[in-house]
Amino acid sequence: MVNQAESILKSSALSVTSSRKKIIDIFLSASTALAHQDIEKLADQYDRVTIYRTLQTFLERGIIHTIPTTDNTIKYALCSDDCISSGHHHDNHVHFLCDQCGRTLCLDDVMIPVITLPKGYSMKAINMVVNGICKLCRA
Amino acid sequence: MVNQAESILKSSALSVTSSRKKIIDIFLSASTALAHQDIEKLADQYDRVTIYRTLQTFLERGIIHTIPTTDNTIKYALCSDDCISSGHHHDNHVHFLCDQCGRTLCLDDVMIPVITLPKGYSMKAINMVVNGICKLCRA
DNA sequence: TGTAGAATGCAACTTTGTTGCAAAATACTT
DNA sequence: AAGTATTTTGCAACAAAGTTGCATTCTACA
Ligand SMILES: [Mn+2]
Ligand SMILES: [Mn+2]
Ligand SMILES: [Zn+2]
Ligand SMILES: [Zn+2]
Numbered sequence: 001m002v003n004q005a006e007s008i009l010k011s012s013a014l015s016v017t018s019s020r021k022k023i024i025d026i027f028l029s030a031s032t033a034l035a036h037q038d039i040e041k042l043a044d045q046y047d048r049v050t051i052y053r054t055l056q057t058f059l060e061r062g063i064i065h066t067i068p069t070t071d072n073t074i075k076y077a078l079c080s081d082d083c084i085s086s087g088h089h090h091d092n093h094v095h096f097l098c099d100q101c102g103r104t105l106c107l108d109d110v111m112i113p114v115i116t117l118p119k120g121y122s123m124k125a126i127n128m129v130v131n132g133i134c135k136l137c138r139a
Numbered sequence: 140m141v142n143q144a145e146s147i148l149k150s151s152a153l154s155v156t157s158s159r160k161k162i163i164d165i166f167l168s169a170s171t172a173l174a175h176q177d178i179e180k181l182a183d184q185y186d187r188v189t190i191y192r193t194l195q196t197f198l199e200r201g202i203i204h205t206i207p208t209t210d211n212t213i214k215y216a217l218c219s220d221d222c223i224s225s226g227h228h229h230d231n232h233v234h235f236l237c238d239q240c241g242r243t244l245c246l247d248d249v250m251i252p253v254i255t256l257p258k259g260y261s262m263k264a265i266n267m268v269v270n271g272i273c274k275l276c277r278a
Numbered sequence: 279t280g281t282a283g284a285a286t287g288c289a290a291c292t293t294t295g296t297t298g299c300a301a302a303a304t305a306c307t308t
Numbered sequence: 309a310a311g312t313a314t315t316t317t318g319c320a321a322c323a324a325a326g327t328t329g330c331a332t333t334c335t336a337c338a
C-alpha cells in the first residue's frame with residue numbers, strides 16, 4: 001500500500017490500474033468537487049469512456065458521491081472516511097455552490113437538518129445544496 | 140385575459156404566443172415537475188429549440204423554477220403565486236423524487252429549514268431534494 | 279392596417295453520454 | 309517467474325442533448 005489511491009482501491013476490492021489511481025489522485029488533490037469535464041481535462045491521457053466507467057464504478061463502491069446542481073452538471077467528490085466505512089452510504093452534509101467562482105464545496109461540518117415528510121412518503125436519501133458566494137470570493 | 144396561461148404571460152410582460160401558452164398549459168395540468176424531454180413530447184408540434192428558449196425565458200422571469208436531481212436531468216415546475224409575486228424569487232419548499240415511478244414533486248407544504256453556514260459564506264438560494272418512495276407508489 | 283421588433287423553425291454544429299468489441303493489463307494459479 | 313482467466317481499457321460508431329446563426333413568421337402597438 002504505497003500510496004493512498006492504491007489503498008482506497010484495495011479496500012474497495014478494485015483492481016489497481018493507472019487510470020483509477022490517477023482519478024483518485026485528482027480527487028485527493030482537489031479542494032472542490034469536480035465535474036466529469038474537469039476530470040477529463042486533468043486526466044486527458046485516458047479515454048473519455050474510461051472516465052465515465054471509472055466514475056460509475058467509484059459511485060457504486062461508495063468511493064465518491066454526487067452533488068446535484070441546478071445547471072445540469074453533476075459534480076463528484078470523494079467520500080469522507082466515515083462515509084465509506086459505515087456499511088451503507090450516508091452523505092449527510094450540505095454542499096455549497098459559489099455563483100462567482102463556480103466551485104462546488106463539501107461543507108463537511110454542516111449537517112443536513114431533519115425534516116418531516118407528509119404521510120405516505122419514505123426517505124432514502126437527501127441532498128441540500130446552497131448557492132451563494134464562497135469564503136474565498138468574498139474575501 | 141381569457142385563460143390562465145395568457146394571464147401569466149402578460150403579468151411577466153411576455154408576448155403571448157401559442158408555444159408559450161402551450162407550455163404553460165402543460166405545466167398547469169401536470170401534477171409533477173417535468174424534464175425538458177417530457178415537455179418536448181407533450182408539445183411536439185413545436186421545435187426543440189423553441190422549447191429550450193421558452194424554458195430559459197420562463198426561468199429568467201421566475202415563471203418556473205428548476206429542481207436539481209442526482210441523475211443529471213433538471214426538472215422544471217411552475218412557481219407558486221407568492222413565489223412569483225414577491226419581487227425576487229424564493230422557492231423555499233422541499234422537492235421529492237420517487238425512485239420507483241420517477242416522478243418529481245413539489246412538497247409545497249414542507250419548508251426548507253434554516254441552516255447556518257460557516258463564516259464567510261453567503262447564501263443566495265437553497266435546494267433540498269429528497270429521494271425515496273412516493274405516496275402513490277407506496278399505496 | 280402597417281410596421282418595428284420579437285419569437286420561431288430550420289439547418290448545421292458541438293458537446294455529452296452509451297454500447298460492442300478487440301487489445302491490453304491485472305490478479306491469480308501453478 | 310510464467311501462463312492464464314478475468315477485468316479493464318481504447319477505439320469506433322452511435323445516440324441524445326444542447327447551442328448558434330439566420331431567414332421567415334408572428335405579435336404588439338402606433
Ligand atoms: Mn460532499
Ligand atoms: Mn417546486
Ligand atoms: Zn467562490
Ligand atoms: Zn412514486
